[in-house]
Amino acid sequence: MEFKTFNIGGVHPADKKITAGSPIQVLPVPDTVTIPCAMHIGAPAEIIVNKGDKVKVGQLIAKANGFVSANIHSSVSGTVKQIGPLPDASGYTKMGVTIAVEGDEWEESIDRSETIRHDIDDIKPEEIIAKVADAGIVGMGGATFPTKVKLSIPLEKKAEAVLINAVECEPYLTADHRLMLEKAEQLMVGTQLLMKAVKCENAYIGIEQNKMDAIEKLTALSANYPGITVVPLKLKYPQGSEKHLIKAIMGREVPSGRLPIDVGAVVDNAGTAVAVYEAVMKNKPLIERIVTVTGDSVKNPGNFLVRIGTPIKHLIEAVGGMPEDTGKLISGGPMMGKSCTSVEIPVAKGTSGILMLPEKLAHRGEVENCIRCGKCVDACPMGLEPYLLSKLAKLNKFEDLEANHITDCISCGCCMFTCPANRPLLDYMNYGKGKVMAIIRSRKK
Amino acid sequence: MSNLLTVSPSPHAKGKETVSGLMYGVLIALVPAFLCSLWFFGIGALMTTLLSVLFCVATEWAVTKFILKQTPHITDGSAIVTGVLLAFNLPSNINPGIILVGAIVAIGVAKLTFGGLGNNPFNPALVARVFLLISFGEQMTGKWPLPIESRTSWLDAVTGATPLSHDMLGKVELSDMLFGGVSGSLGEVAALALIIGGIYMIWRKIITWHIPVAIIATVLVFTSIVYVCDPENAVNPLYHILGGGLLLGAIFMATDYVTSPMSDSGKIIYGIGIGLITVLIRNWGGYPEGMSFAILLMNALVPIINKKFKPKRFGEVKIK
Numbered sequence: 001m002e003f004k005t006f007n008i009g010g011v012h013p014a015d016k017k018i019t020a021g022s023p024i025q026v027l028p029v030p031d032t033v034t035i036p037c038a039m040h041i042g043a044p045a046e047i048i049v050n051k052g053d054k055v056k057v058g059q060l061i062a063k064a065n066g067f068v069s070a071n072i073h074s075s076v077s078g079t080v081k082q083i084g085p086l087p088d089a090s091g092y093t094k095m096g097v098t099i100a101v102e103g104d105e106w107e108e109s110i111d112r113s114e115t116i117r118h119d120i121d122d123i124k125p126e127e128i129i130a131k132v133a134d135a136g137i138v139g140m141g142g143a144t145f146p147t148k149v150k151l152s153i154p155l156e157k158k159a160e161a162v163l164i165n166a167v168e169c170e171p172y173l174t175a176d177h178r179l180m181l182e183k184a185e186q187l188m189v190g191t192q193l194l195m196k197a198v199k200c201e202n203a204y205i206g207i208e209q210n211k212m213d214a215i216e217k218l219t220a221l222s223a224n225y226p227g228i229t230v231v232p233l234k235l236k237y238p239q240g241s242e243k244h245l246i247k248a249i250m251g252r253e254v255p256s257g258r259l260p261i262d263v264g265a266v267v268d269n270a271g272t273a274v275a276v277y278e279a280v281m282k283n284k285p286l287i288e289r290i291v292t293v294t295g296d297s298v299k300n301p302g303n304f305l306v307r308i309g310t311p312i313k314h315l316i317e318a319v320g321g322m323p324e325d326t327g328k329l330i331s332g333g334p335m336m337g338k339s340c341t342s343v344e345i346p347v348a349k350g351t352s353g354i355l356m357l358p359e360k361l362a363h364r365g366e367v368e369n370c371i372r373c374g375k376c377v378d379a380c381p382m383g384l385e386p387y388l389l390s391k392l393a394k395l396n397k398f399e400d401l402e403a404n405h406i407t408d409c410i411s412c413g414c415c416m417f418t419c420p421a422n423r424p425l426l427d428y429m430n431y432g433k434g435k436v437m438a439i440i441r442s443r444k445k
Numbered sequence: 446m447s448n449l450l451t452v453s454p455s456p457h458a459k460g461k462e463t464v465s466g467l468m469y470g471v472l473i474a475l476v477p478a479f480l481c482s483l484w485f486f487g488i489g490a491l492m493t494t495l496l497s498v499l500f501c502v503a504t505e506w507a508v509t510k511f512i513l514k515q516t517p518h519i520t521d522g523s524a525i526v527t528g529v530l531l532a533f534n535l536p537s538n539i540n541p542g543i544i545l546v547g548a549i550v551a552i553g554v555a556k557l558t559f560g561g562l563g564n565n566p567f568n569p570a571l572v573a574r575v576f577l578l579i580s581f582g583e584q585m586t587g588k589w590p591l592p593i594e595s596r597t598s599w600l601d602a603v604t605g606a607t608p609l610s611h612d613m614l615g616k617v618e619l620s621d622m623l624f625g626g627v628s629g630s631l632g633e634v635a636a637l638a639l640i641i642g643g644i645y646m647i648w649r650k651i652i653t654w655h656i657p658v659a660i661i662a663t664v665l666v667f668t669s670i671v672y673v674c675d676p677e678n679a680v681n682p683l684y685h686i687l688g689g690g691l692l693l694g695a696i697f698m699a700t701d702y703v704t705s706p707m708s709d710s711g712k713i714i715y716g717i718g719i720g721l722i723t724v725l726i727r728n729w730g731g732y733p734e735g736m737s738f739a740i741l742l743m744n745a746l747v748p749i750i751n752k753k754f755k756p757k758r759f760g761e762v763k764i765k
Contacts, residue, residue, distance in 0.1 A: 008757065008758075008759050009759075011460065013458050013460070091452070171458065243759065243760065244759075247759075253759060253760050253761075254760055255760045256758065256759075256760035257760075258760070327451050328450055328451045328452075328453075328457060329450050330457055334455075334457040334458040335456045335458055336455050336456065337455060337457065338455065339450070339451065339453055339454075339457065340450070341450070341452055355457075361458075362450075362451040362457075363451060364459070365459065365463070368464050368518075368521070368562075369464075369560075369561060369562050369563035370563050371467075371523075371562060371563045371702045372563060372702050372703050372705075372707065373467065373702040374702070374706075374707040374708070375462065377708060377756050378653075380756075381759060382759045383756045383757050383758035383761070384758065385707060387707065388707075405758060408759070408760065411455075413455050413456030416456050416459075417456050417458055417459060418460050418462065420462040420466065420467055421464050421563075422459070426454065426455070427454055430454065
């Protein structure tokens with residue numbers, strides 16, 4: 001079997017996929033959910049319910065506010081208890097809707113049967129995009145970019161292939177892995193729908209070699225789905241980065257500052273593809289997702305199907321509580337995840353995992369002098385010079401930062417992962433990138 | 446859940462590499478060459494290396510503590526590496542007083558004056574070597590201890606001339622240069638031991654192949670041209686590769702993190718520069734050995750190389 005990969009930089013963190021063999025469990029519906037209005041990149045959705053309103057599962061509670069935005073639906077049935085700021089994984093509070101759960105009453109339009117529908121022939125591309133927009137689907141790998149925007153391809157551009165991102169290159173996380181094993185047919189139909197939506201004939205599913213069972217299962221299945229090819233990939237972080245996946249699979253480089261569609265690619269996460277299937281074929285909006293709850297000392301780590309808005313404390317209880325030695329609680333994976341300040345924060349559309357790191361792994365090492373070993377340069381998958389960029393950012397040299405392509409940085413963390421002197425390279429680079437982006441935006445005005 | 450949670454930006458994972466780990470890795474790579482020097486120069490090699498390390502570490506500790514008034518970081522291993530490399534550049538019968546001067550110049554002047562580890566523009570061990578070469582020419586190059594014969598003696602070792610000087614030409618076997626047995630400074634006695642150390646460092650990803658390969662290839666090509674043009678007077682190219690400090694310099698000195706370029710293309714340019722200057726000095730310069738000067742000269746160009754030779758960026762391609 002040939003394994004592909006990208007060519008510049010990258011690191012090999014220990015993959016620690018503890019929960020790879022744990023089947024998806026359905027987490028019971030909690031008594032209260034808190035659903036944030038900003039679970040996607042773009043403008044926060046506009047709340048259309050009022051305090052005291054009765055809502056059903058799947059009912060629209062917040063409407064997309066503009067093109068780059070997404071609808072939000074209630075994930076439970078019950079009464080709207082409060083509308084106001086909620087704690088969020090980012091550490092900031094965001095507007096959201098708190099719903100007290102009463103029973104589990106779904107919108108009648110949602111098809112809750114187990115049957116897998118394959119009858120996609122009569123569905124038009126515009127219908128698919130409309131349903132994806134209605135269902136509030138966003139990139140479920142963590143970036144949470146509204147999927148309808150990705151599928152709405154500008155007239156002058158043409159999609160040549162859909163890439164399904166099933167890389168899951170973050171250590172610990174296994175949500176997409178289990179999804180591929182347990183919802184393989186849905187993933188295939190979802191991929192067909194995506195191909196249809198962007199009017200192309202080919203799709204590639206990129207899977208890393210630490211998921212051989214998924215590679216074998218989907219390869220066997222792909223025989224029934226013309227145009228869909230499974231592409232086995234070498235193990236290397238950050239292969240799940242959109243640009244690096246395109247490079248690994250198609251051998252094409254997205255030019256600096258451009259989008260995947262500029263090289264003919266549309267990249268969607270495996271979870272997104274299944275969500276698209278459910279939205280189009282089952283009329284089901286995005287109200288639940290798979291979350292890996294894990295950690296080295298967690299008692300019963302596992303993968304859970306969770307309603308959006310469920311406070312993460314319920315997930316922590318489901319795996320046997322937070323271990324005694326926990327020093328850091330992370331939403332997402334260890335490379336790009338956010339460390340949480342509270343167990344009350346809700347599961348959002350982009351929450352792929354909850355990771356409890358032991359105290360001994362929770363702290364950074366003592367910062368030493370840069371020895372100019374160049375390991376950050378070798379590790380950077382964008383071919384940047386983190387040692388230089390972090391220094392320029394520290395000195396507020398924004399023009400030099402821009403000239404040295406700080407805006408190409410994808411914040412993957414390879415530089416800091418590899419730095420022997422424990423230097424906070426990415427902290428400075430993120431600061432510098434934010435400033436430079438603001439300067440570029442103000443220049444356009 | 447009584448314990449407090451730590452909150453920090455990503456990444457929350459860290460690779461295993463540490464500064465001291467890298468430094469001790471370099472020391473491990475120096476072990477084969479050290480064993481060879483013990484075999485050939487015996488007690489003199491042992492004493493010179495021990496004293497050099499001791500003096501370097503002591504200088505680091507004393508200058509940091511009493512002059513800079515900071516907490517000394519002698520455990521990071523960088524002063525030990527400098528000490529061993531300095532010793533490797535000295536003859537085994539050198540006077541301990543000269544070693545002390547070398548250690549003070551290396552650590553005190555060439556390293557700590559600029560802000561310590563990571564900030565020095567020139568390789569400390571080489572600055573010291575060149576300082577000693579200019580100040581104590583007679584002791585540094587006049588009489589090299591003969592291998593094996595000088596095993597049991599230290600300061601009163603039996604001596605001879607360096608194989609790179611013209612009157613020695615043709616009297617030395619290439620195989621002796623590879624496996625050891627040619628007089629010279631401690632570290633250059635056996636080329637093979639240095640190569641083994643280099644392979645270890647590349648395998649452990651402490652260094653990349655670019656600098657040593659660029660230097661060796663350049664020297665080989667350039668000296669071959671000289672040899673073909675003037676076979677009467679020129680030295681066989683293989684003598685150039687295996688003799689003198691070339692391998693020691695190419696593998697251990699030029700690859701010093703702090704004073705070498707960051708990008709792969711920069712490393713190759715830097716290596717070619719060192720190779721060219723070495724051959725120029727060896728053939729037409731005033732010293733039989735040019736490696737130290739070549740590396741120091743290229744050290745000075747590193748900031749410019751870093752500016753001009755950037756790594757290959759992702760997405761640098763033009764859209765069709």
